[in-house]
Amino acid sequence: MTDYRRLRVALLGAGAVGSQVASLLLRHGDELADRAGARLELAGIAVRDVDAPRDVDLPRDLFTTDAETLITGADIVIELMGGIEPARSHILLGLGSGSDVVTANKALLATHGPEVFEAADRVGASVYYEAAAAGAIPIIRPLRDSLAGDRVVRIMGIVNGTTNYILDRMDIEGADFAEVLADAQALGYAESDPTADVEGHDAAQKAAILASLAFHTAVPLDAVHCEGISAITSSMIEEARAAGFVIKLLAVCERLTGGDTEKISVRVYPALVPRSHPLASVHGANNAVFVEAEAAGSLMFYGAGAGGVQTASAVLGDVVSAARRHIAGGVGVGESTRGNLPVARIGDVVTRYQITLEVADEAGVLAAIAGLLSEGGVSVATLVQTAVPSEEGEEETARLIIGTHRATESALSAAVERLAASDVVERVVSVLRVEGE
Amino acid sequence: MTDYRRLRVALLGAGAVGSQVASLLLRHGDELADRAGARLELAGIAVRDVDAPRDVDLPRDLFTTDAETLITGADIVIELMGGIEPARSHILLGLGSGSDVVTANKALLATHGPEVFEAADRVGASVYYEAAAAGAIPIIRPLRDSLAGDRVVRIMGIVNGTTNYILDRMDIEGADFAEVLADAQALGYAESDPTADVEGHDAAQKAAILASLAFHTAVPLDAVHCEGISAITSSMIEEARAAGFVIKLLAVCERLTGGDTEKISVRVYPALVPRSHPLASVHGANNAVFVEAEAAGSLMFYGAGAGGVQTASAVLGDVVSAARRHIAGGVGVGESTRGNLPVARIGDVVTRYQITLEVADEAGVLAAIAGLLSEGGVSVATLVQTAVPSEEGEEETARLIIGTHRATESALSAAVERLAASDVVERVVSVLRVEGE
Numbered sequence: 001m002t003d004y005r006r007l008r009v010a011l012l013g014a015g016a017v018g019s020q021v022a023s024l025l026l027r028h029g030d031e032l033a034d035r036a037g038a039r040l041e042l043a044g045i046a047v048r049d050v051d052a053p054r055d056v057d058l059p060r061d062l063f064t065t066d067a068e069t070l071i072t073g074a075d076i077v078i079e080l081m082g083g084i085e086p087a088r089s090h091i092l093l094g095l096g097s098g099s100d101v102v103t104a105n106k107a108l109l110a111t112h113g114p115e116v117f118e119a120a121d122r123v124g125a126s127v128y129y130e131a132a133a134a135g136a137i138p139i140i141r142p143l144r145d146s147l148a149g150d151r152v153v154r155i156m157g158i159v160n161g162t163t164n165y166i167l168d169r170m171d172i173e174g175a176d177f178a179e180v181l182a183d184a185q186a187l188g189y190a191e192s193d194p195t196a197d198v199e200g201h202d203a204a205q206k207a208a209i210l211a212s213l214a215f216h217t218a219v220p221l222d223a224v225h226c227e228g229i230s231a232i233t234s235s236m237i238e239e240a241r242a243a244g245f246v247i248k249l250l251a252v253c254e255r256l257t258g259g260d261t262e263k264i265s266v267r268v269y270p271a272l273v274p275r276s277h278p279l280a281s282v283h284g285a286n287n288a289v290f291v292e293a294e295a296a297g298s299l300m301f302y303g304a305g306a307g308g309v310q311t312a313s314a315v316l317g318d319v320v321s322a323a324r325r326h327i328a329g330g331v332g333v334g335e336s337t338r339g340n341l342p343v344a345r346i347g348d349v350v351t352r353y354q355i356t357l358e359v360a361d362e363a364g365v366l367a368a369i370a371g372l373l374s375e376g377g378v379s380v381a382t383l384v385q386t387a388v389p390s391e392e393g394e395e396e397t398a399r400l401i402i403g404t405h406r407a408t409e410s411a412l413s414a415a416v417e418r419l420a421a422s423d424v425v426e427r428v429v430s431v432l433r434v435e436g437e
Numbered sequence: 438m439t440d441y442r443r444l445r446v447a448l449l450g451a452g453a454v455g456s457q458v459a460s461l462l463l464r465h466g467d468e469l470a471d472r473a474g475a476r477l478e479l480a481g482i483a484v485r486d487v488d489a490p491r492d493v494d495l496p497r498d499l500f501t502t503d504a505e506t507l508i509t510g511a512d513i514v515i516e517l518m519g520g521i522e523p524a525r526s527h528i529l530l531g532l533g534s535g536s537d538v539v540t541a542n543k544a545l546l547a548t549h550g551p552e553v554f555e556a557a558d559r560v561g562a563s564v565y566y567e568a569a570a571a572g573a574i575p576i577i578r579p580l581r582d583s584l585a586g587d588r589v590v591r592i593m594g595i596v597n598g599t600t601n602y603i604l605d606r607m608d609i610e611g612a613d614f615a616e617v618l619a620d621a622q623a624l625g626y627a628e629s630d631p632t633a634d635v636e637g638h639d640a641a642q643k644a645a646i647l648a649s650l651a652f653h654t655a656v657p658l659d660a661v662h663c664e665g666i667s668a669i670t671s672s673m674i675e676e677a678r679a680a681g682f683v684i685k686l687l688a689v690c691e692r693l694t695g696g697d698t699e700k701i702s703v704r705v706y707p708a709l710v711p712r713s714h715p716l717a718s719v720h721g722a723n724n725a726v727f728v729e730a731e732a733a734g735s736l737m738f739y740g741a742g743a744g745g746v747q748t749a750s751a752v753l754g755d756v757v758s759a760a761r762r763h764i765a766g767g768v769g770v771g772e773s774t775r776g777n778l779p780v781a782r783i784g785d786v787v788t789r790y791q792i793t794l795e796v797a798d799e800a801g802v803l804a805a806i807a808g809l810l811s812e813g814g815v816s817v818a819t820l821v822q823t824a825v826p827s828e829e830g831e832e833e834t835a836r837l838i839i840g841t842h843r844a845t846e847s848a849l850s851a852a853v854e855r856l857a858a859s860d861v862v863e864r865v866v867s868v869l870r871v872e873g874e
Contacts, residue, residue: 002775024586024732034775035585035653130583136733138575138583146567146575148472149461149753216472278739281718295461295750296573299740302715303733313732316586330767338439338471 004033007323008043010074010099012067012090013081016308017104017131018045019056021078021315026058032316036323044070046090055308072097076322078315079103088112095119095127100322100332102315104131110205110221113212117335126325126332128318133206134159134287136310137303138317143213143291148336151294152214155253156436159206161285161305162190162197163229163249167237167270168283171246176234189285199228200249200268207251210289211266214253216339223343225267232270236430239356239401243384245272246280250435256344263344271435272354279436290436347410352381352437354403356429357419358388361396365424369400372422376415378407397426403434441470444760445480447511447536449504449527450518453745454541454568455482456493458515458752463495469753473760481507483527492745509534513759515752516540525549532556532564537759537769539752541568547642547658550649554772563762563769565755570643571596571724573747574740575754580650580728585773588731589651592690593873596643598722598742599627599634600666600686604674604707605720608683613671626722636665637686637705644688647726648703651690653776660780662704669707673867676793676838680821682709683717687872693781700781708872709791716873727873784847789818789874791840793866794856795825798833802861806837809859813852815844834863840871 011022025032025042033039045058046067064070067090071077077094079101081087087108094101096119103109109116109132120127130140134157143152158164162184169180181198184190196202204226211219229249240247250271256263273280278300282288287305292298304310325332359365370380382403390396404412412431419425448459462469462479470476482495483504501507504527508514514531516538518524524545531538533556540546546553546569557564567577571594580589595601599621606617618635621627633639641663648656666686677684687708693700710717715737719725724742729735741747762769796802807817819840827833841849849868856862 020732028586028588031588031776032586035773037770037773137736138579141578141583142575145758146578146751146754148757149465149469149755150750151465151468278718281715293750295457295746295753297741297744297747299574299738301736301738303736307734309732310734313587313730314583316732317583318586320585321582324770325767328767328770330762330765333474333761333765336472336474339468 002034004037004039005327006041007038007075007326008073009040009319010043010070010077010094011045012077012079012087014045014047014054014058014063015080016055017311017315018080019054019058020308020312021080022058022062023056024312024316032320036320037327038323040319040323043074046070068093071099074099075326076319077101078319079105080315082107084108084111091116092119095123095125098123098125100126100128100325102128102318102322104129104311104315106132106202106205106209110208113209114218120332121334124331126322128322130318131311131314133209134289134301135303135305135307136313137287137289137301137305138314139210139289139301140213142301143210147291147293147296150296152291153255153294154292155210155214155251155289156279157206157210157251157289158248158279158282158287159251159289159305160197160203160249161287162194163203164282164287165189165285167229167232167247167249170232170234170237171241174234174238177230177232198230200226203249203251203268207253207266207268210251211253211264212337215255215264215341216336217264217341218337219266219343223266225269225346227269229270236432240272243354243401243403244275245434246275247271247432248273248279252435256348258350262341263348264341265344265349267346267349269433271433273436277436347408349409350406352404352406352434353412354401354432354434355416357400357402358397358426358429359400360424360426361387361398368422368424369419372418373404373415375418376411378411378415379405381405399429439470441474441476442764443478444475444512444763445510446477446513446515446756447480447507447531448482449514449516449524451482451484451491451495451500452517453492454748454752455517456491456495457745457749458517459495459499460493461749461753469757473757474764475760477756477760480511483507505530508536511536512763513756514538515756516542517752519544521545521548525553528553529556532560532562535560535562537563537565537762539565539755539759541566541748541752543569543639543642543646547645550646551655557769558771561768563759565759567755568748568751570646571726571738572740572742572744573750574724574726574738574742575751576647576726576738577650579738580647584728584730584733587733589728590692590731591729592647592651592688592726593716594643594647594688594726595685595716595719595724596688596726596742597634597640597686598724599631600640601719601724602626602722604666604669604684604686607669607671607674608678611671611675614667614669635667637663640686640688640705644690644703644705647688648690648701649774652692652701652778653773654701654778655774656703656780660703662706662783664706666707673869677709680791680838681712682871683712684708684869685710685716689872693785695787699778700785701778702781702786704783704786706870708870710873714873784845786846787843789841789843789871790849791838791869791871792853794837794839795834795863795866796837797861797863798824798835805859805861806856809855810841810852812855813848815848815852816842818842836866
């Protein structure tokens with residue numbers, strides 16, 4: 001066995017990911033030393049309660065509640081506590097005392113990324129965060145390094161496993177949202193408070209991180225347009241299927257090149273994806289990130305987006321990178337943010353839409369609706385009309401599924417408002433964007 | 438515009454990839470400078486013939502036939518000449534004179550990798566080669582860095598676009614190998630001498646590179662078992678389809694854990710892949726690498742495996758990494774080869790097989806064949822018998838498609854030899870491995 005230099009590793013947090021990281025560090029010490037060129041010595045694990053039950057059996061004497069002392073004595077700090085504080089202060093303390101930092105904290109990076117990266121730059125340290133977006137899937141290094149000589153045009157990501165699991169089961173079983181959600185909660189695929197997943201907040205944090213990397217621009221979380229999937233019904237999925245689509249919650253990061261100045265758009269919403277698109281085949285709780293770049297063309301990265309041991313793999317890859325940098329010397333390479341592109345308002349985004357309406361089944365209705373749409377510059381590409389069975393004594397109604405040509409969100413919203421206010425429209429059933437055509 | 442430090446870049450070769458690299462370096466200079474933290478100055482392009490026609494219009498005064506002078510004055514050398522010499526000498530000269538090296542030369546790395554990496558280690562430089570396997574798909578960094586804390590169990594890669602294009606068209610059109618190959622040559626998807634692609638040599642070079650990274654072990658090219666696709670017929674593809682499979686040329690890199698000592702296997706051959714496997718959906722000239730790791734689970738990387746501008750994207754990503762390292766200081770991080778695992782003989786590899794036989798259509802044949810197989814420890818898992826229409830006066834024959842349970846290659850070969858020699862077997866039509874179940 002080679003006599004390697006020792007590097008002290010401080011682990012903050014011992015939840016599902018943290019306990020797996022600790023276990024792998026202890027079990028695979030020799031292998032990791034050979035790869036890192038340094039022995040990674042787990043100096044301690046900072047937790048709130050030393051006696052709390054853990055997923056994995058770990059030596060009792062590694063645990064401490066004194067995070068500060070642990071951090072200031074470390075060469076590498078792994079932050080897996082989540083949340084903003086005290087994670088932020090701990091990371092800044094680590095950087096300030098000469099450590100490199102590995103974190104999986106997407107909430108922190110999406111809100112305080114620039115502060116953290118600047119702190120690292122000041123001392124020549126590095127921050128590694130492969131586990132912060134799309135779990136075990138290597139996506140940070142490909143965007144940060146492999147595509148650094150290219151221009152990313154668009155990213156479409158399925159970056160939240162819970163919502164993909166729910167939508168996939170709704171698609172396969174024809175089940176309703178509430179029913180599948182309850183089942184997902186019982187099976188542990190969804191949290192008891194599912195808001196962060198279901199309303200797209202988790203995906204929005206990851207979108208901010210991916211867009212920042214892809215466009216070399218610090219994208220603040222509040223610039224990300226975000227809609228969740230709680231309004232998706234089984235009949236919307238049924239209609240999508242009939243039209244050759246599947247509904248996926250997508251994080252879309254896009255370069256908008258139409259206007260005078262180049263802008264980017266970063267948005268999360270449920271969208272119609274053609275069944276032939278590679279993202280349509282991403283089932284269950286899996287994640288995938290589809291990247292289009294000017295020179296490289298289309299790339300896709302697929303794998304487990306969450307899970308303790310899967311995410312631990314990404315964290316340990318970062319720990320090895322941090323160790324190699326420590327051994328190699330030199331300063332850390334900071335984030336590239338000189339792209340500095342403005343983020344467009346959602347109203348300026350251009351896509352196709354599918355609008356489903358319930359309308360009176362009478363002469364002249366189609367013409368009236370086409371007129372209301374075209375007034376605002378929205379034109380009809382496809383139209384399917386089906387009869388809605390009416391109860392005795394009720395008026396005859398029909399269901400219209402309208403596929404539009406490409407239009408801005410603001411033109412589309414205005415057109416939908418006119419439709420909703422019109423006498424011939426009984427009800428606007430749904431409006432969905434189409435992505436990936 | 439920031440006043441960046443200048444780094445001199447020497448480009449060796451101006452073929453399909455090289456001319457695109459030069460063009461992108463010149464066009465995107467400002468953007469690349471912002472990302473690299475250094476201005477990448479294309480100092481010159483070394484070619485054999487300055488006046489040869491090029492794919493891309495480039496300034497005449499950049500070209501030189503004096504590679505040595507160009508190399509010794511450079512900070513970063515990009516080697517895109519291909520072949521062993523003079524590429525090898527040029528790379529060693531570059532490393533010796535303090536440059537970092539970027540190369541896409543899979544033939545060189547698969548045969549002289551250790552020599553090149555040792556030369557880099559001696560001077561603390563780095564060798565980048567993202568473009569050497571699977572073109573534009575980021576696979577080197579994920580294996581080298583992102584999965585450095587994990588244990589790769591198996592890689593199955595479609596890493597040769599030409600053969601995937603041919604097999605895909607044979608599968609879709611029911612066409613014959615020779616016919617599709619001729620068409621692929623006319624369309625520029627296959628070379629006029631297609632041997633390197635069709636016989637698996639190109640895929641074997643990439644397999645050696647991927648296995649070396651995945652298992653932290655220097656895998657020499659001659660340890661890679663290699664079979665091509667020239668023997669694949671349309672009826673083999675038809676039979677595969679009937680059984681729920683598609684035939685793909687796979688590079689398989691596998692950790693064998695059964696025996697006393699851990700070994701690895703690295704092999705290239707056409708194999709039956711279940712149609713439900715993600716690799717089965719890789720169409721045309723695209724590439725994909727499917728990775729199974731102990732902690733991360735299953736990952737897949739998909740994209741264009743070749744093409745001038747696509748491969749140029751990967752090369753430029755490496756150039757930016759090399760520039761960042763130059764600016765950051767510190768020594769280059771060498772290859773991790775301390776895994777040092779022995780490579781198993783092909784005879785020790787264990788898979789399932791599908792054997793197609795033409796047999797006499799008479800009583801007792803099935804029992805005789807099952808007996809011949811089981812003598813050597815090969816047992817039958819599935820069996821399909823179909824009648825073969827016989828001409829007048831000919832003997833009645835039947836076709837047997839046998840799916841075996843898992844067996845070693847050596848047991849299987851011995852069993853197939855017994856079958857071929859047996860009186861009841863008219864002909865061994867095909868023997869194919871099954872991968873990805």
